[in-house]
Amino acid sequence: MAPEPLLTAENLHLSFGTATALDSASVEVHAGEVLALMGPSGSGKSTLLHCLAGILHPDQGRVTYAGRDLTAMHDDERSALRRSEFGFVFQFGQLVPELTCLENVALPLRLGGASRRAAQRSAAAWLERLEVSDVAHKRPGQASGGQEQRVAVARALVTRPRVVFADEPTGALDTLNGERVMQLFVAAARETAAAVVLVTHEPRVAAYSDHEAVVRDGRVRTREYAR
Template identity: 75%
Template sequence: MTSDAVGQPLLAGINLRKSFGPTPALDGAGLHVRAGEVVAVMGPSGSGKSTLLHCLAGILKPDSGRVLYQGSDLTELSDGQRSELRRTEFGFVFQFGQLVPELTCLENVALPLRLGGVRRREAERRATEWLDRLEVTGVAGKRPGETSGGQGQRVAVARALVTGPKVVFADEPTGALDSLNGERVMDLLVSSAKQTNAAIVLVTHEARVAAYSDREVVVRDGKSREVELAR
């Protein structure tokens, strides 16, 4: 049974706690996101917002609490099952793109499909479509080191969306860009995700980036507080 069938959130973190040694990173934090919704996670450096994202994405396992995705508790899945979920259901955009430097931009975007068993020609066809949507077809044959920061981040967005994920996790996706490139990346990320009804969990400390969201969750000292935005 899917979240839409019962009117429940697509993804929810509930009362999450996570410590690294004696240092608590999350102390009862949580959030929920529905299909097609953009939720911004804000807070000062060290507040726990990236740890919250990593727990929601199944990268980290919380010490306690629950992460529910379409009715399944991610904390009860094996490492392999969580890895499979991240490959097929989730997409990721990081601050510095984290593209594979040895591959061309086209190959980088096609990589998640190839890892999923899609044949090269079909994977590269779909990758080309996404490079076109993100307005960077001109860098398809270049390696990431040969592109500008804004171009590279658009390629990273194309890679995150090429598999048709239901949730995109974006951790400071414009943090390494100037304001003009950052706004264009956010425009393209949000509009592209909306077209496929993908949800976005967006970690940022910038108000101009958070303005793209439908709701904000503020994280401070490992605790979270939801803020309803007036539109």
Template identity: 85%
Template sequence: MTTSPPAASASTHPAPADPGTTPGGALLAAHDLHLAFGPTTALASASLEVHPGEVLALMGPSGSGKSTLLHCLAGILRPDSGRVTYGGRDLTAMSDVERSALRRSEFGFVFQFGQLVPELTCAENVALPLRLAGVGRRDALGTAREWLTRLEVPDVADKRPGQTSGGQGQRVAVARALVTRPRVVFADEPTGALDSLNGERVMQMFVAAARDTGAAVVLVTHEARVAAYSDREAVVRDGRVREQVRA
């Protein structure tokens, strides 16, 4: 261990067998996270486990801190205190370079909108994580097109995101999230900007494709019908994970 977890967090966990691994075979776990934005408390002692291959819905009213928790789990935000471990490694102690590397190789992201680069074509957008990971342009684009075909949007490959419909754009985003065969996909209201029908289609394809690749999904949503695609749910209320039920 070159890095050690914060002393406070270590002492609040009684008898951890090994501070680097999470009991119960969790792939990704949050331990007692606290995070405040100025006077606003976003997370107050939030703990959560994500297991390999499961689809976990994070539910809760708006402002409850569910998106903040997702961002902490993904290593995008750093909590004020507490730890996030991924495969036994402490995400909160990693450098930006290491966390960036995780994002492009082990994690995938699907957000409500705006995560596609408007200057690039859809195929180039999907190929982006591969290219950032050093894959050659031709190979990356080939893989990207396969994914677009799999998500039934091969026609948009050479269009820019601005020229596609919302549903198509989200499928492109799903393709981009899965193209590196990540172990965890973080999805924040992935259907939030879509109507019911398109939202259902995107969720069906997303969850099916994620299960195929064996990726775990952390799905933030306030819609029960979207959460119904999950294997289990956790509710975030007032910055705390209210409940966590294993399916």
């Protein structure tokens, strides 16, 4: 029997004013799986990611994570869950510009109560894993776009999240830099058995996924063909 999915969205509906963003959207992700959410701009793929991550609250429908109903949780409980079990990578602008790259990666651990020393040791190991040790003591602005994204991936993975949400993680990078980020990101996620929900409109990025779900007009087209 197939194991239960780690994260499930069932029949999500969400409107912003009169605009329907999600319309009966359902999707599921298993542990250790990379799922690509594809679709044109404005199709609802990022909205779906935000609902799955508990950042947005759907008007109707349910999001279940490891058997817990995210939609029925209190805000504090959901925030705590996001901090401890989820990781995030965005297109750009997610690092704190005043901190060094090492301090940026150590930050989530520090916020979780780790000592400065333990946090920095762990952060250094992740920077090495993502092949960006050379920018450890530089500020994000002094690193290249590709290096910055690898630092962002290190920061997302340093807490060993069970799900990493990535919204167009290579959107601001050229082909080769984007590819290297995806190679390192997916390899590291697989090593830690984290599930990845990846929003992308680029087929070459989606090719790093195990499955794809296509979002169009707020609806998820089936992914049965990918099985």
